[in-house]
Structures are given as C-alpha cells and as structure tokens.
Amino acid sequence: MKDIIVKNLDKNINLYVIPDKKFKTVYISYCFHRDLDDNYTYNALVPAILKRGCEGYEDQKKIGTYLEEQYGALFDVGVQKRGERQILRFTMDLVNEDFVGKDGLLAQALYFLNRIITKPVLEGSMFKSDYVNQERENLKNRILAMINDKMQYSMERCIQEMCRGEKYARYVLGSIDDLASLDPEKLFDVYKDIIKTSPLDIFIVGDVDAEKVATLVNNSLDLERSQIKLIPETMIKKIGLKRREVVERMDVSQAKLNIGFRTNVSVNQDEYFPLVLYSGILGGGPHSKLFINVREKSSLAYYAFARLEKHKGLMLIGSGIDPKNYEQTLDIIMEQVEDIKHGRISDTEFTASVNAITTSLRAAKDDQGQLVDYYLGNAVTEARYTLEDFISEIQKVKPEDVVDVSRKVKVDTVYLLSPEEGDAGR
C-alpha cells in the first residue's frame, strides 16, 4: 500500500494514516466494529449518549463552546451497517494548525475524542440517566423518522423483506421494542464491552506526519482493552430464491419500485470486479441501461439506478414511478437484466461503465470522508486493494466476465410502495 500507512498499535488497534498536503483540515475517525447481534439497539444508542458529554465537557454547551474555540472543529458520532456488522464511529474534522497559526489543535482533538469515548458522564456506576432517557427518545424518533424519506424507507423495507430471518434485516439504528424495554445496567455493560472487545480502526487523513500522528494517538488513547471478539462473517446466501412480490400501501404521490437481487458473489472473490461493472452497466449512471431505457426512452421515471450492497452480496434497483406504470416499468427493468445475461452489452456501455467507475474511485482520493469509507470497507473484508489497485482490477475485466457474473445474480424480492388508491400490484 502506497498512499496509506497502516500501523498496528498496542491493544489490537489499527491506525491508518493518509498523509496528503492538499487537505486544509485533518479528518479523524475512530471506528469500533460490532457484530449486528441481539445487542444492536444498545450498540446504536451508546455513541449518542457518549456524544452528550464527558469529564471536562459535561454537556453539549461545553462541547459546542470547545469546538467553536478550535476554529469550528466538527465532531459527530454515528453508526453504520457494513454487511452484518455495525460500525460505531466518532469523527472529528479540524482546520490544519498551519492555517490558523496555533499549535496543538490536533493533539487536543485526539485527547478530546479519547475523553468522549472513555470518560462519559456518570451517575453512580451507570450513564447519567437524563442522557439515557433523552437519547433513547431521540433514537426512537430517528427510527420512526425513516418513513419521512420515501426513497430510503422503501429501500430499507425491500431489504427487510428480502432478508427476513437474517441478521441483515435489522435496522442499523435499532428497534423500537428494544428501546421500550431498555435496561440501563445492560447498556453500560454493552458500552464497556464495546471499548474492551471491539476491533478498532483509527483513520487520520490530512497534511500530517504519520510517525508524529502515531505517537500522538498512542499517547492520547486510554482504552481499557481485553481479548478482541472476532466478528462472524456476513452470511451471503448462495441460492437463487423464488421471486417474491411485496406491495405496501401509503399515502404518497409517487410509487417506489425497488427490486432486490442476490449476487451470490462475495467481495473477496475475483468475480467481485466484474460484478461492480455489471451493476454499473445496468444502473450506475446516465450511461446505464436503466437510465437510458426506463428514463430516457420511456419517460417512466426521473431516477432509476442499480447499486451493490457489497458486504451482503445484494444488488438493489430503485425507481420512482406513476403506480399505473408498475407492470411496464418492471418489464423494462427485467428486460435489461436479461439482456446482459444474453451478452447484449455494447462497447459504449462497457467502456462508459469502466470509465465512470474509474473516475469515481480516482475522485475519492480528493475527499477525506470517501477515502475513509473505502479503506474502512477494506478493513471489514480484510481486503488489501488500494484505490489504484482496485482501478487496475476493474480495467482488466472483459465483457464476457460481466456476462458470466450476471448469470449468478438472481432476483429475489420485488417491492412496491404504492399510493392507497389505484390499480397497482397484481
């Protein structure tokens, strides 16, 4: 690996430094890996509570004041789903010291993050109860608010229907039922377990010196660690299931037609590269079959795309349509899928997709957040491809490889979110 420097720190912690002079800020992200197990709601709640305060910065006002003083440093927490694991993230982005002529900004930020993670505001031997209650309510509201964004909601629902019975069907922010029966003692135990046993990756991107940063991180970190828990591999279903159709009714103006596929390919197989191209040719931008045939030729939708959930071996197609055009749109989409299986990929479609993917990978090097997302993905799958390696693998793929892999991809669930009235569905 050339652009990225990886160091194994004590206590099973990996540090990834991407030194790059062009960035005006230093982006820091601490990523704790957890299995998407029965404690997933607890996992999702912990970062939100830690964000509320720590020793020295006991409430949001003090934290806000501190961040403003540091030239508007950004600080946030979050939880992401990567395959069947949750990644708990603590992120900061601060102006490089050189621009404001103030030493120590980076060191202070690392100490601040360490305190947020290790020194929460306590009552007795548990989290401060006000914070738990407020954040429990906030998390519940965020889970419920999923319905507000119909594009995201319909895709989440499609995934839940497709993966019912699998861990992957769990919503990344947790469940309302778990929150209702929340046990504060258990919550604190889960927190301690997160700190002690989670694989931890720390990413730092900016105009920094890797050696100095490693020392700073080491000096600032004060984690009580024990034996790291291995996270089970994400289960990728290798069978083609019978196509299932789900219709959900809601008071909306536009219907959402989403289709879930099993790719039967995992990230660490060689076929993954042709699969990336396959999804690009099918629905990865304005050059793609879906854009051209669903939107441009038939005027059926404003958007129609395909994307991979690479860690789970899924491909998802999404579009927003008039409900009366359900059958027609579904037919056109499935026709495109069949066309590729039969080798109908034009030179233009193929080259355009290779180019589009190359451009987005290369462009990712100019964005700190995208860089971390990419290398975090590598950390999850233990892959070793740098962005440039990935690009060269993509460029080796031949159209026949795409056709081969397309035959492994099986339709699983057709999901329609439809207005209450009308004649959509079968």
Added chain:
Amino acid sequence: MKKVMENKLLKEKLIHMRLSSGLNVYVLLKPGYNRQFAIYATRYGSNDSQFTPLGQREPITVPDGIAHFLEHKLFEEEKGNVFEEYSKLGAQPNAFTNFNMTAYHFTSTGNFYECLDVLLGFVGRPYFTDENVEKEKGIIAQEIRMYEDNPYWRVYFNLLRGLYHEFPVRKDIAGTVESIYRIDKETLYECYRTFYHPSNMALFIAGDVDPEKIFDQAEKIIVKRSGKSEAREIKRIFPEEAKGVNKDRVEERLAVARPIFALGFKDEDSVRDGDRLLDKLIANDIVLDMLIGTSSDMYDELYEKGLIDSSFSSYYTGERHYGYAIMTGHTQEPENVADSIFNEIVKRRSQPWKQEHFNRIKKKKIGEFIRLFNSLNSVSIQFVSMMFRDIHLLDYLERLEAITYNEVLKEFNEIYRKENSCLSSIVPLA
C-alpha cells in the same frame, strides 16, 4: 484583462479572465487534486418568470418551471444525448436549477480539456423539438411527484409561500405538473436567447489545470458559437413585494412519523448585492450561531426539554431581491418551539450575548471558510452563486475580520421579529 488573485492565508490562487464575449472565466489552481471540476452557469433561475424577451418590447410571463425544464433539455442534441459524450470521456456530468441560477457541471479525472469542449459545446447549442420537449414532460412530472412526497422539501416551500405574498420565490422551482405541460419549444428558445448570453454567464474551474489553455479554448469555442454578439441588458420584471408576511402559519398533513417545523423570518432590507450583502450574510450567520447554535442557551434548553434533536439546523439566505432566516427540524410541538424562540429573541434584545461569544463564533467561521476549499465542487458552486450577487468569495475572511458586534446586533434587531415570521409545519396524517 487577466487578473491573478492570491490569498496567502488560505494558500489559494485564483485567476480571472474576461473573454471578448463578456464571459467571466475563473480558474482555481488546486495542485495535488486528482479531479477537475468545471461549472458553467447562467444567472437565470425559476424566479425569472417575467421578462422582456430579447429584441421585443412587450414583457411576457412564461410557465412556471421553465428554467428547470430548459436545463433538462439542453442535454439533448441533434445527434443524441450529451451524457453519451461525457461517458466516453469518463466524466460525471450533472446540472441544477435554483431560484436564481442554472448550472451545468462535470467532474473528471482525465480528458479534462475534451470534457470542457463538451460542456461549452452543448450549453451553447440548444436543440428543442416538439417531440423531445414532449418526452421530457413525463420525466419531470415524476421529479415533481418525488418532491411532493418529500416532507423536508414541502415544509420549506410551504414556509416560502407563507413568507411571500407575490415574489416568485414562493413557487416551486420545477413548477407544477400542470404548468410544465404548457411548455413548448418556442418559449424555451425565447428563454434561451434572453438568458444564455455569455455576458450573463460564468465559467469556474477548479483543479490541477492550465489556465491559459482554458482561456484560449473557451474564447475559441464561444466566439465560434455566438460570434461577436454584443452583451445586452436583460429586462427582468419582479412583482412588488408587500411588507410583512403573507401568512404566519402554514400546516400540511403528510405521511410522516412526527411533525417537522420550519420557522422563517423575512428580511425586508433592500440593499442586496456586493460587499454589503456579503456583510449581511456574515452577520446573519453569526446571529444564528449566537441565538441558537449548539453552544447557545436556547439550543441547550430546547434540546434538554426534548423539543428539538440533532436534526435541528438554521441558516440565512440572502439574494438580490429577498432574504430570510430559517430554523428547522423535527419536533413534537412546533408551536412550543416557536414560542420559546420568540421569547428568547425578546430577552436578547435587552440582554444581548457577551462579546466573547461573538469573538468565538468569528473564530468558528474562519475555520468553516478554510474547510470549504477542501471540496472543489462546493467552492466552485459557492463562488459562482456569490459572483452573481456581485460578491467576491475571496473577500470573505477580510469582511469577517472587519465586521463589528454592533453590525451583527443591528441585523438581529431588524430581521428577527415575531411579526415578520411564519411557522410552517408538516404533521402526521390523522
């Protein structure tokens, strides 16, 4: 007429050139970046729905949503679709229309000058037919439907309808399904001829590129396309906007989990361009941070009471003809949030914030501005949109440094008044 601007603190270098056609071209040099970003924009948006077409005397009113429709249609060419050309080169093209501008842009990581040819080419080459205009209506109708289902979009547009009596900012950028069906190719050409003259446009490029080559290339393509046509003044007509708000409450029911609110304050100041507008933008950003930013008493109080959550945000918009401040987020009780904010405003009139709070927010703003230069897309779009308001983005730090607490308080006292506000809410279906 080349001008090089360097900012030592930012470590940025910007080169400006005005071409013979009147087009302003800017190149921001970004050594080390893999991507190049180019944006070609015209000062023409959904608000420009009434104007005197080029070479005519009588003003006309065009169907709502036509600027956005035109943006979609420019991608169509006699020999096919622009997306195809871009795809061959590996560029990622896109476009957007807002109230005041229409912009076409691409990101590339190679073949930059070829991509620039495509950009300058198709934006200068309208090709509208009855058929291709008809075809687009279905697509845009679905785009409009998509936004109808977006409660965050609805709460915002409902608020603008509450704040404004007449001004076109109260209308949806994309128009309505009904209004777009009235659009025809003749009107599209009329709008194009009036608003797409190079002198009404700007080209901004950011990346590790050669400015001289860009200036030459742009000069050649544009002269070839439009000849030496003279810049003409555009006669835009805007309705007289009455003082005060149109409505102080707007509510809509949608399929949402719990209410979403947007509280807006209308700015009636008539000075709306150049440095004075830039000062206004800075002052209002500072006001909002002091009043309700994450370190404020108000934010803390509302958050602790469970009346707002981390979805809360606030911002000020200042354009040539109008301005407003918005505070928005999820809440169980929109009225209660609004009342708390009104009370806080009244309290702060007599007990303003401490000077150190003001100084701290200024510091925060410095960092925010420096961060902007990490993103080629953001800095380019921001620059052009400011330039259309006669603001030079690189003046920002200097103006920020110079602004006084009194100027900030003056904005606070003038704009943030209950009588000038509207509360828009989206509530769950019964």
